[in-house]
Amino acid sequence: MSAVSEPSQxxxxxxxxxxxxxxxxxxxxxxxALVDGLAVRHIRDGxxxxxxxxxxxxTDLVGALSSRVHPPPEPKAxxxxxxxxGLIPTRGCNLGCAYCGFQAAxxxxxxxxxxxxxxxxxxxxxxxxxxxxxxxxxxxxGGEPFCAEEVLxxxxxxxxxxxxxxxxxxxxxxxxxGAYDDSRCRWAADSLDxxxxxxxxxxxxxxxxxxxxxxxxxFGRVARSAAILSSGAAELSFRVCVTADTxxxxxxxxxxxxxxxxxxxxxxxxxxxxxxxxxxxxxPPDPWTFxxxxxxxxxxxxxxxxxxxxxxxxxxxxxxxxxxxxQDVPIVSPDGTIAACYLLARDWEEKGLDLxxxxxxxxxxxxxxxxxxxxxxxxxLAEPTCSGCFCKWHCAGGCHVNHVLPDNGGSYxxxxxxxxxxxxxxxxxxxxxxxxxxxxxKDREALEHAVFQSSDLIARVGLSA
Amino acid sequence: MSASTELVYHCAPDIVxxxxxxxxxxxxxxxxxxxxxxxWQATVWDLLSLGYLADEIVxxxxxxxxxxxxxxxxxxxxxxxxxxxxxVLCDAAGGRCG
Numbered sequence: 001m002s003a004v005s006e007p008s009q010x011x012x013x014x015x016x017x018x019x020x021x022x023x024x025x026x027x028x029x030x031x032x033a034l035v036d037g038l039a040v041r042h043i044r045d046g047x048x049x050x051x052x053x054x055x056x057x058x059t060d061l062v063g064a065l066s067s068r069v070h071p072p073p074e075p076k077a078x079x080x081x082x083x084x085x086g087l088i089p090t091r092g093c094n095l096g097c098a099y100c101g102f103q104a105a106x107x108x109x110x111x112x113x114x115x116x117x118x119x120x121x122x123x124x125x126x127x128x129x130x131x132x133x134x135x136x137x138x139x140x141x142g143g144e145p146f147c148a149e150e151v152l153x154x155x156x157x158x159x160x161x162x163x164x165x166x167x168x169x170x171x172x173x174x175x176x177x178g179a180y181d182d183s184r185c186r187w188a189a190d191s192l193d194x195x196x197x198x199x200x201x202x203x204x205x206x207x208x209x210x211x212x213x214x215x216x217x218x219f220g221r222v223a224r225s226a227a228i229l230s231s232g233a234a235e236l237s238f239r240v241c242v243t244a245d246t247x248x249x250x251x252x253x254x255x256x257x258x259x260x261x262x263x264x265x266x267x268x269x270x271x272x273x274x275x276x277x278x279x280x281x282x283x284p285p286d287p288w289t290f291x292x293x294x295x296x297x298x299x300x301x302x303x304x305x306x307x308x309x310x311x312x313x314x315x316x317x318x319x320x321x322x323x324x325x326x327q328d329v330p331i332v333s334p335d336g337t338i339a340a341c342y343l344l345a346r347d348w349e350e351k352g353l354d355l356x357x358x359x360x361x362x363x364x365x366x367x368x369x370x371x372x373x374x375x376x377x378x379x380x381l382a383e384p385t386c387s388g389c390f391c392k393w394h395c396a397g398g399c400h401v402n403h404v405l406p407d408n409g410g411s412y413x414x415x416x417x418x419x420x421x422x423x424x425x426x427x428x429x430x431x432x433x434x435x436x437x438x439x440x441x442k443d444r445e446a447l448e449h450a451v452f453q454s455s456d457l458i459a460r461v462g463l464s465a
Numbered sequence: 466m467s468a469s470t471e472l473v474y475h476c477a478p479d480i481v482x483x484x485x486x487x488x489x490x491x492x493x494x495x496x497x498x499x500x501x502x503x504x505w506q507a508t509v510w511d512l513l514s515l516g517y518l519a520d521e522i523v524x525x526x527x528x529x530x531x532x533x534x535x536x537x538x539x540x541x542x543x544x545x546x547x548x549x550x551x552x553v554l555c556d557a558a559g560g561r562c563g
Contacts, residue, residue, distance in 0.1 A: 158528065183515065
């Protein structure tokens with residue numbers, strides 16, 4: 001018995017109870033295993049008090065847990081190096097979604113000037129070139145980007161033209177409502193690389209949540225767009241907003257999307273409460289119900305070869321920040337403001353955040369290095385609640401604006417509960433143990449035991465006798 | 466036949482096209498004739514197919530090529546003219562396609 005292992009090793013090895021078994025999960029070691037309580041004790045002793053002589057068959061497992069495959073994720077440092085460029089062509093939109101907070105944008109009719117687009121792309125591609133990136137990436141956010149289609153068209157051609165001069169390739173991604181004509185859909189399907197289409201379900205749900213601004217049905221138009229987008233080269237993903245009233249239909253929605261269209265993935269996102277959603281009487285689903293319905297929907301999607309997405313539970317991601325914030329992503333608004341986040345400034349300010357990074361005007365870029373450093377500082381390493389959570393390198397604390405975490409470790413809120421369940425699902429799926437997840441979902445007490453464990457760190461977790 | 470930025474153009478109905486990363490290939494159904502468009506000419510074709518007016522394309526080209534609008538116009542009109550002669554483009558005024 002001798003030296004205790006370095007604390008830095010212990011903070012990335014987790015144990016989660018699962019119906020009498022224990023999941024050993026070490027995302028930085030690429031390792032997950034189901035073992036019994038006695039094995040956990042031996043593994044813990046083997047790691048924390050080196051030289052445990054009773055390891056036996058666990059020797060290889062302890063060996064694998066003694067050296068990481070991946071370094072711990074760290075905040076960005078050094079020169080500003082964007083993961084991608086975000087453009088907001090306009091905050092305007094042709095839909096009047098019942099839950100959308102963007103309807104209260106200060107300047108919904110502003111459209112980005114093409115000279116501003118050119119300057120933003122020139123700046124970003126120069127940065128990417130200086131950093132030796134062969135592939136550049138431009139994401140369009142809104143409002144609805146296609147309400148300023150000349151901005152998209154110009155961005156697309158200008159970026160490709162400039163990139164080809166530097167032997168770069170540009171990928172384009174758009175988050176869109178799909179409410180535009182067939183020729184524009186065909187263009188998007190044949191030109192862009194990735195399309196994230198918001199479609200909340202069949203006609204009754206879509207038209208309740210996402211009607212046109214005049215209140216008329218958008219379902220027919222958007223479903224037709226989805227069919228056209230399914231036939232193109234672009235990767236089509238659906239984003240489905242889920243409320244307390246629609247949660248029961250999630251498996252049906254999953255089946256319908258797979259049968260009618262050809263998505264590569266479907267993301268289910270619980271409603272984010274907002275003033276418009278409250279006014280419309282829409283509520284987020286209960287997190288336990290959401291997790292249950294998500295799992296059923298995910299199994300349907302996966303049977304069709306379609307990926308189910310709940311971004312915070314993406315166990316392939318190892319990160320310290322969930323979103324563009326802190327990843328040096330410049331998101332340019334129609335007025336030239338460069339921000340770290342695509343949400344409205346009003347929304348960050350309500351949470352006491354200022355996510356402006358700088359300004360682009362008259363061809364000049366002003367980037368505030370103090371603001372960049374502050375954005376980089378918004379990460380999971382600064383969240384005590386997350387320190388012992390097995391999801392911390394995946395969810396990374398979630399949205400900096402909409403997910404306000406309590407100060408003490410192990411106090412999990414609605415978003416934490418569903419994230420922990422769905423991350424557990426994804427890990428068990430990777431172990432080919434969907435059957436165990438099915439059993440867990442049937443046993444609320446066992447599921448709560450897993451979810452409400454105050455710390456998952458192997459050194460701190462309590463074990464049943 | 467001379468092209469004009471005041472006219473509206475549209476792709477001839479017997480022309481189909483495929484877009485690649487850096488180029489667009491036009492094929493005339495029936496004859497099998499084909500044209501390979503690259504660089505800014507592929508951009509012009511894309512914009513015409515989306516219904517942009519020639520005047521609007523001039524503005525795009527001026528920004529794209531970093532040239533004055535007059536220069537952009539001087540580059541655009543011969544291309545439109547050539548496409549009309551080859552029957553890949555029609556103008557809305559007379560429906561002329563070559």
